């Protein structure tokens with residue numbers, strides 16, 4: 001199965017979000033990646049549930065919601081009602097991760113667990129079989145347009161090996177500094193979903209860039 005591409009709307013034009021949502025609808029992209037930041041877990045504030053709800057009214061593809069917030073377990077109902085398909089919570093933000101993953105499933109969403117660059121994949125040993133996706137951050141979360149952290153490629157390979165060893169089908173998504181060059185190395189290492197913000201929206205031809213990211217072999 002070929003990899004998925006999830007454009008991050010953090011780099012979209014917020015003055016004309018409708019146009020960018022429609023661009024993604026009419027492209028080869030698989031998912032919409034929506035970044036929620038609270039100014040506490042990360043040093044930036046982005047957008048919240050009312051915006052995601054508006055996006056979901058226009059979106060013809062699933063919403064992959066990445067919560068860079070403290071206490072994400074408090075907002076499971078809001079995330080579901082905003083139209084999320086996948087709810088990603090940070091490992092570093094959940095003391096009772098197993099309970100949170102169960103609650104996300106009970107709410108009718110897929111559950112993703114996100115790791116900051118310093119968090120080793122080995123810490124997922126006892127939760128991997130319960131989650132649908134692992135989102136590996138290849139930058140420190142909080143901003144678009146940052147430089148890709150090279151060690152992320154080795155992390156993808158290590159996580160892929162864990163998933164195969166356990167005979168699971170957990171998806172690996174990578175987020176931060178993804179472009180055609182880093183994307184190719186991530187897919188080679190076993191990534192299933194590439195998030196791309198600035199690579200897509202800063203390109204003069206975003207639809208063409210999504211096509212190129214999808215065409216990585």
Ligand code: DX5
Pocket residue numbers: 008009010011033035066139140141142143144145146175176177178195196197198199
């Ligand atoms: C960063 C966000 C990313 C961001 C990626 O904290 O989680 O989704 O939009 O942006 P690029 O692709 O520009 O690194």
Ligand code: ZN
Pocket residue numbers: 008033034035066175195
């Ligand atoms: Zn993200």
